[in-house]
Amino acid sequence: xxxxxxxxxxxxxxxxxxxxxxxxxxxxxxxxxxxxQTGRFLYQLSRTRRALNTLExxxxxxxxxxxxxxxxxxxxxxxxxxxxxxHKTALARANLQAFGLDGVVTLRTDDxxxxxxxxxxxxxDLLFLDADRQRYPGYWPEMTRVLAPGALLVMDNALSHEEExxxxxxxxxxxxxxxxxxxxxxxxxxxxxxxL
Numbered sequence: 001x002x003x004x005x006x007x008x009x010x011x012x013x014x015x016x017x018x019x020x021x022x023x024x025x026x027x028x029x030x031x032x033x034x035x036x037q038t039g040r041f042l043y044q045l046s047r048t049r050r051a052l053n054t055l056e057x058x059x060x061x062x063x064x065x066x067x068x069x070x071x072x073x074x075x076x077x078x079x080x081x082x083x084x085x086x087h088k089t090a091l092a093r094a095n096l097q098a099f100g101l102d103g104v105v106t107l108r109t110d111d112x113x114x115x116x117x118x119x120x121x122x123x124x125d126l127l128f129l130d131a132d133r134q135r136y137p138g139y140w141p142e143m144t145r146v147l148a149p150g151a152l153l154v155m156d157n158a159l160s161h162e163e164e165x166x167x168x169x170x171x172x173x174x175x176x177x178x179x180x181x182x183x184x185x186x187x188x189x190x191x192x193x194x195x196l
Contacts, residue, residue, distance in 0.1 A: 002043060002070050006099065011036060013063055013095065028085070031061050034130065034156055038186030039067035042128060045152055046071035051125035052078065055146070057112045058131030059083035062092025068128065069101035079105040082115040116142040124148060130156040136168035144175065147194045159188025
């Protein structure tokens, strides 16, 4: 169960990320955090699904990883979060430790393709996608392999970057056995159910 103190700390962490991004020009150094509304949505999905194995592609400073980790901890699940930036992985590690989640969330500095390739068939209950949107269509075949029946995939920025996300959305909608819908939460969440 997430408590009031944790929610307050998450709000503070989000505000710090927003303040940082207002004064940071290079895109690769920005936090680009999900919104608190999106965090609550991910927490609810994870708790409802009782996701034992969650994969996050795009860690940044770990704000979304904390939300996913708190949910996983409540039902004894695990989260693996992958980001290509060692600097951001270090920031995420500090934030996860502050929430007591270093035993729940495993951080990996690697390419998303490598993380997906290492995942066993039908092993992922929840996948959160918040990284380089141009690469998403290339991930899709591997994601279909690793998602368990009844698993959920959530893609952030479905409305804020609709044109960039369109090729991935089209690929998903053209695949048999997947039911998808976009929700106006945060920057837009494209939620995919593996309905097999």
